[in-house]
Amino acid sequence: MALADGGYKDLLAAIRAHANAVEYLPIGLLLLIVFELNQGPIWLIHVLGSLFIIGRVIHANGVSKAIIPRRIIGMQLTIWLLIIMAVLNLLALAGIQLPG
Known part of the structure; x- marks a missing residue:
């Protein structure tokens, strides 16, 4: 198959990390x-963005090197940040101002 991983485990890991x-x-x-x-x-935008990128890097490293704890930590950080950002946006939509 021209678009497959050709049976190379490292390539498959890279494909999954990118996807x-x-x-x-x-x-x-x-x-x-x-x-x-x-x-x-x-300041909060910078903190959230930085932690989000850190979570994605940790997860990608775990996927590409098959290190399960890194995958879990990276994914947990990502999901929690998505939830936090969604809640903050809902609070802003409701007119609740955050200090700072």
């Missing part, structure tokens, strides 16, 4: 952009 990033990065970036448009504190 997983494509699945989660757009929603995370969209939530950050909306939070910025909702006048979220700039």
Whole structure:
């Protein structure tokens, strides 16, 4: 097959790491952009964005090197940050201002 991994485990891991990033990065970036448009504190935007990227890097490293604890930690960090960003956007939509 011309578009498969050719049976190379390292290539398959790289494909999965990239695909997983494509699945989660757009929603995370969209939530950050909306939070910025909702006048979220700039320091919090930077903290959330940095932690989100760190979570994605940890997860990608775990996927590409088959290190299960890193995959779990990276995914947990990603999911929790997505939840936090969604809640912050809902609070902003409700008119609740965050200090800062």
